Amino acid sequence: MALYNHILVALDLTEESTQILERATRLGSGSRISLMHVIEPLAYAYGGDIPMDLSEVQNQLQQQATDQLTKLGRSIGVAPEDQYVVIGQPTSEIHRMAEEKNVDLIVVGSHGRQGLALLLGSTANGVLHGTKCDVLAVRVDQKK
Amino acid sequence: MALYNHILVALDLTEESTQILERATRLGSGSRISLMHVIEPLAYAYGGDIPMDLSEVQNQLQQQATDQLTKLGRSIGVAPEDQYVVIGQPTSEIHRMAEEKNVDLIVVGSHGRQGLALLLGSTANGVLHGTKCDVLAVRVDQKK
Numbered sequence: 001m002a003l004y005n006h007i008l009v010a011l012d013l014t015e016e017s018t019q020i021l022e023r024a025t026r027l028g029s030g031s032r033i034s035l036m037h038v039i040e041p042l043a044y045a046y047g048g049d050i051p052m053d054l055s056e057v058q059n060q061l062q063q064q065a066t067d068q069l070t071k072l073g074r075s076i077g078v079a080p081e082d083q084y085v086v087i088g089q090p091t092s093e094i095h096r097m098a099e100e101k102n103v104d105l106i107v108v109g110s111h112g113r114q115g116l117a118l119l120l121g122s123t124a125n126g127v128l129h130g131t132k133c134d135v136l137a138v139r140v141d142q143k144k
Numbered sequence: 145m146a147l148y149n150h151i152l153v154a155l156d157l158t159e160e161s162t163q164i165l166e167r168a169t170r171l172g173s174g175s176r177i178s179l180m181h182v183i184e185p186l187a188y189a190y191g192g193d194i195p196m197d198l199s200e201v202q203n204q205l206q207q208q209a210t211d212q213l214t215k216l217g218r219s220i221g222v223a224p225e226d227q228y229v230v231i232g233q234p235t236s237e238i239h240r241m242a243e244e245k246n247v248d249l250i251v252v253g254s255h256g257r258q259g260l261a262l263l264l265g266s267t268a269n270g271v272l273h274g275t276k277c278d279v280l281a282v283r284v285d286q287k288k
Contacts, residue, residue, distance in 0.1 A: 003170055023278070026147055134167070135254070137279045
């Protein structure tokens with residue numbers, strides 16, 4: 001019997017993503033697994049309209065993310081229709097997707113590294129708040 | 145193969161504890177499971193020395209918690225030496241215990257109820273920060 005019916009794995013597509021994926025697949029034997037990556041809109045950082053070249057950068061980011069997610073998804077046999085690259089605020093997009101797809105476990109990465117970690121940490125925290133399902137925060141090894 | 149070697153389940157001993165325990169045992173097939181309850185010292189609330197009668201109350205709380213934990217532990221076959229009632233600040237005690245006992249997964253409850261939930265929510269959050277292992281936040285059903 002599967003522990004969870006549908007697991008949503010939110011990946012930041014850093015090199016630690018494979019560790020999170022490995023944990024999720026071990027946990028998700030017999031479960032449906034969906035993968036998700038959220039890109040924060042560049043407009044947020046620039047406070048308004050995106051200049052033409054930024055819009056181009058955003059498209060490239062999205063394409064790059066889709067390629068990476070496809071590769072990761074293929075490695076563990078996740079169907080293409082269960083892979084999502086979304087633009088928005090990570091916490092709310094993860095919540096929205098979890099509800100929409102009737103997910104019963106969200107898997108996110110967590111680590112204590114400075115910088116990017118602050119963002120990741122706050123995503124894990126944010127996901128914990130207000131979610132209607134279980135959340136597994138996978139502690140990823142810090143690269144030296 | 146067990147998903148985790150040693151799972152620490154932190155329980156607040158409310159009626160939702162059985163839900164958390166149920167999830168932990170399903171996840172922890174083949175794993176060693178330890179149970180823990182943290183009592184916050186009454187002295188914190190009274191800012192100093194505990195009057196004699198409060199000290200008595202604290203002893204009673206501790207005895208009560210030990211009895212409840214023993215009962216829960218027995219129901220899922222956790223050895224008495226793997227059950228801990230500790231006095232202190234929940235987050236730091238859970239971290240300390242997890243490191244001391246070489247735990248690779250901490251299971252905590254999480255829900256959105258007001259009041260007590262705020263405390264529980266912040267415990268789950270606190271546990272997430274600075275931990276060296278995975279954390280599973282089990283979403284417990286809210287009693288109507």
